[in-house]
Amino acid sequence: MENFQLSLSGLRTIAQRSGGELNKFMSKQIWSPQDREAILNILGQLLLDKECTILIGRQLRPLLLDLLERNAESIRAGGQINHDLHERLCVAMSKLVNCYPDVLPFALRYFQNASPVFQRLFLESCDSGAVRYGRRRMKLRDLMETAYRFLKSDISSFREMWDWSVCLPLLKSHDLTVRWYTAHCLALVTCMSDANKQIFLKKMFNADELINFRLQFLDELQNQNLERGLLMANQERTMWQIKRCQQYTQGHIVSGDLCLSVVPVCGVILPKKQQKGQHLEEDIGQLVLVESTCKNLHSLALAVSYQNPVLLEGPIGCGKTALVEHLATVTGRHKPPDILKVQLGDQTDSKVYKAQAIGNLTYKTIQMSVSQYE
Numbered sequence: 001m002e003n004f005q006l007s008l009s010g011l012r013t014i015a016q017r018s019g020g021e022l023n024k025f026m027s028k029q030i031w032s033p034q035d036r037e038a039i040l041n042i043l044g045q046l047l048l049d050k051e052c053t054i055l056i057g058r059q060l061r062p063l064l065l066d067l068l069e070r071n072a073e074s075i076r077a078g079g080q081i082n083h084d085l086h087e088r089l090c091v092a093m094s095k096l097v098n099c100y101p102d103v104l105p106f107a108l109r110y111f112q113n114a115s116p117v118f119q120r121l122f123l124e125s126c127d128s129g130a131v132r133y134g135r136r137r138m139k140l141r142d143l144m145e146t147a148y149r150f151l152k153s154d155i156s157s158f159r160e161m162w163d164w165s166v167c168l169p170l171l172k173s174h175d176l177t178v179r180w181y182t183a184h185c186l187a188l189v190t191c192m193s194d195a196n197k198q199i200f201l202k203k204m205f206n207a208d209e210l211i212n213f214r215l216q217f218l219d220e221l222q223n224q225n226l227e228r229g230l231l232m233a234n235q236e237r238t239m240w241q242i243k244r245c246q247q248y249t250q251g252h253i254v255s256g257d258l259c260l261s262v263v264p265v266c267g268v269i270l271p272k273k274q275q276k277g278q279h280l281e282e283d284i285g286q287l288v289l290v291e292s293t294c295k296n297l298h299s300l301a302l303a304v305s306y307q308n309p310v311l312l313e314g315p316i317g318c319g320k321t322a323l324v325e326h327l328a329t330v331t332g333r334h335k336p337p338d339i340l341k342v343q344l345g346d347q348t349d350s351k352v353y354k355a356q357a358i359g360n361l362t363y364k365t366i367q368m369s370v371s372q373y374e
Helices: 011-016 033-047 052-061 061-075 083-096 105-113 119-124 140-153 157-159 165-174 176-189 194-204 207-233 289-304 321-329 350-356
Strands: 002-009 238-241 252-254 264-265 268-271 339-344 365-370
Touching: 011 033, 011 052, 011 194, 011 365, 033 052, 033 252, 052 061, 052 083, 052 207, 061 083, 061 105, 061 194, 061 264, 083 105, 083 119, 083 140, 105 157, 105 268, 140 157, 140 165, 140 176, 157 268, 165 176, 176 194, 176 207, 264 289, 264 321, 268 289, 268 321, 289 321
Parallel strands: 339 365
Antiparallel strands: 002 238, 002 252, 264 268
């Protein structure tokens, strides 16, 4: 297994916004494993600060999935749900979901066992004396904006996942922003046509309010496009190597510092499915990571992280199956139903199946063995 190594060259920029928590590590020439663990925990906390979320995503893009997983573990720590951290994580994910492809799959996995963004509305409508929020809890307008962003990113999933009826009373809120995002959420959930949506909004807001909010929408869209441009222009390079990483580093994060819920694959961090038995190391070590193998595995891992279907083609015995099986194994998906293998015979039109098969390792891997080559 290769060893992941990432330079935290952008840490100084983040340290200026951290209130001094990171400064004590900036002055150290050598980072111990304990130092690196503390740095990652601080970065995870800063990610939940809505003023730092975009900055950390831009400066530490390869580490983003690790930081999200750390926060998810913190929310469930001690067997109780921390509602403050849950809401902050939801807001942070919504700010990142349109620019970073691995955030949406993480959000969908997270919400399978987590409450909706607007869970506060359910708690406040019943006996919630045992539920406590901190003094800095998120504003309701932030939560409804977050709900709208999630709907826009994957309307089919979030429309069915949550009970949106609890949001109906918010249409009478005194906060214009809450009403605006609630109205747009309900318009998406009920599949309103553009004409009906405009009629609905005109009943809820006057002409000046509509113009003001529409300008805000355009401004946010422009900021998202700008952020995507910055990411393309300033791509962080990660390194990996076959030899064992040093225990003490100079400004770098290595494989051993990552949480157990992620795994690096040739420089790309992917989610790892936790297994009850720990018998994967022997299988992982069977693939020899020569230069050409690393290059192909890196490309395959990138396709998986972007949630894109990928077709591997080549002559029999070139290693297509080995690559897919290795990637499935290191991500904890080495057995059905997480990985499916379909053998196609001569009587099967392989092109039809190849067009429909999607190798999505985040949820399921499909490996197709084609015996005919047109």
